[in-house]
Amino acid sequence: MAKFFGNLHLVLSVGFAAALILMFSYHSSVPVTSYSATLWLHVFFGILWIGLLYYLNFVQVPTMPSIPAEQKGAITGHIAPKVFFFFRYAALFTLLTGLGISIVDGYGHAALTLTGEGNVKLIGVGMWLAIVMAFNVWFIIWPAQKKILGIVDATAEEKAAAAPRALIASRTNLLLSLPMLYCMASANLG
Numbered sequence: 001m002a003k004f005f006g007n008l009h010l011v012l013s014v015g016f017a018a019a020l021i022l023m024f025s026y027h028s029s030v031p032v033t034s035y036s037a038t039l040w041l042h043v044f045f046g047i048l049w050i051g052l053l054y055y056l057n058f059v060q061v062p063t064m065p066s067i068p069a070e071q072k073g074a075i076t077g078h079i080a081p082k083v084f085f086f087f088r089y090a091a092l093f094t095l096l097t098g099l100g101i102s103i104v105d106g107y108g109h110a111a112l113t114l115t116g117e118g119n120v121k122l123i124g125v126g127m128w129l130a131i132v133m134a135f136n137v138w139f140i141i142w143p144a145q146k147k148i149l150g151i152v153d154a155t156a157e158e159k160a161a162a163a164p165r166a167l168i169a170s171r172t173n174l175l176l177s178l179p180m181l182y183c184m185a186s187a188n189l190g
Helices: 007-025 034-066 071-103 108-112 119-148 158-185
Strands: none
Touching: 007 034, 034 071, 034 158, 071 108, 071 119, 108 119, 119 158
16 A cells, blocks of 8 residues: 555556546536546646645745755755646646636637626636736746756855745735635636
8 A cells, every 4th residue: 555655656647547437437417528627637737736836835935944954955956846847837737728718618818808797707817817827937936946946057146036036926926826716716606
């Protein structure tokens, strides 16, 4: 059992297989389509993205000052690069699957231009918040973190300047995640 649960890829594969079994077992009441699969992936990637955002803001960033200097390398050299890999690609795939869903459903243009009515306008606000958040991940947080983590060469001054930029963008995403989640959840209630 320990060997199975010690293998992330195997656990994920079995989890996906279990989800597929459920999807096809309940196919008569909830048809499996490319749309439903995309929606499911959108939710999966969204949970991964926002979960890592909350991990970074609630756990890693506040804890780093209390970690002894000789132990910080374990975080910055091993854990953080992996976190940021999954963080940025979860943001990208959440955004892409969400945009795909809105296009297939026929409300993408109205949502993005905020010209739709009711739920479409609300989900459009959520989409724009998510777009800003994904932009922050890819074009502010990740470039700054590459310097901070030593993935790219940077002087001590460049690293010092990157840290507040990354923190402000990350805390902006934390702030925006709350209204974004409200928009996404509430738009689907009506």
